[in-house]
Amino acid sequence: MSDWIDRDGYRANVGIILMNQSGGLFWAGRAGRAGWQFPQGGIYEFESPEQAMYRELEEEIGLVEQDVELVGSTRPWLRYRLPKRFVRNTVPLCIGQKQIWFLLRLVGEESALRMDATETPEFDRWRWIDYWEPVREVVFFKRVVYARALDQLREMAFPENPPARPRWVGSKMRPYQHRRRNRPRRSKKDG
Numbered sequence: 585m586s587d588w589i590d591r592d593g594y595r596a597n598v599g600i601i602l603m604n605q606s607g608g609l610f611w612a613g614r615a616g617r618a619g620w621q622f623p624q625g626g627i628y629e630f631e632s633p634e635q636a637m638y639r640e641l642e643e644e645i646g647l648v649e650q651d652v653e654l655v656g657s658t659r660p661w662l663r664y665r666l667p668k669r670f671v672r673n674t675v676p677l678c679i680g681q682k683q684i685w686f687l688l689r690l691v692g693e694e695s696a697l698r699m700d701a702t703e704t705p706e707f708d709r710w711r712w713i714d715y716w717e718p719v720r721e722v723v724f725f726k727r728v729v730y731a732r733a734l735d736q737l738r739e740m741a742f743p744e745n746p747p748a749r750p751r752w753v754g755s756k757m758r759p760y761q762h763r764r765r766n767r768p769r770r771s772k773k774d775g
Contacts, residue, residue: 587626593679594663596627598637599733602645602652602688603741608712610690611721612645615699615708620721622730623706624683633657633684641688644706646698652688656740659684664729685733687740715747 588596600623602610613620625640627633634654641647665680672678699707713721715738719731731753738746 588629589676589678590682593677594661594682595678595680596633597624597681597683598627598633598640599624599683599685600637600641600644600688601685601733601737601741602641602647602690603655604690604694604712606712607715607742609715609718610645610697611711611713611718612699612707613709615705619723620718621723621726622718624681634686637684637686643702644699645710646701647690647692647696651690651692651696653691655687655689656737657684657686658733658736662729662732664726667725670725683729683733685737687737715741716750716753719753 590596602623604610610622611620612623623640623644625636625644627636631639634657638649641649641652661682662685663680663682666678697710699705699710716734719727719734722730735749735753738749741747
């Protein structure tokens with residue numbers, strides 16, 4: 585089985601935003617690393633995004649379809665580029681991810697959450713956090729796509745009273761682009 589990478593070099597992927605009954609979002613710590621993120625994973629060529637989402641949900645956090653309610657999803661694809669240092673020399677070359685994000689509500693028991701559903705767990709800890717907090721905490725090159733996904737899903741998550749977009753989640757957030765470091769300018773004294 586292989587992931588689907590389009591002709592522009594973006595790997596098709598699903599992201600999972602799991603919400604509890606109190607409106608907290610499931611936030612998972614990467615196994616053996618300091619980083620935190622939402623569960624996500626690649627879409628195989630034969631899968632629909634929804635099929636991939638349920639597969640990833642079970643593989644990464646041990647939940648099955650009966651444990652959740654599908655609230656909604658983003659449209660169209662949301663993309664992010666990887667910084668050059670994270671691009672692996674693969675065939676085909678993958679320069680980033682294009683994602684469909686799914687908003688799920690936990691309807692089963694919290695005790696069903698498991699980080700050890702596979703031989704190589706993606707996560708080793710988790711917690712519930714406030715709606716916009718993931719944008720602050722996720723690795724820098726995913727911040728814009730997280731902000732866009734949360735913005736698209738906030739009215740579905742909270743139809744009665746959607747959380748306002750914080751000022752720090754705004755037009756100043758730009759997608760990550762690799763920039764060459766500026767060399768220090770030589771002063772006239774340096775020759």
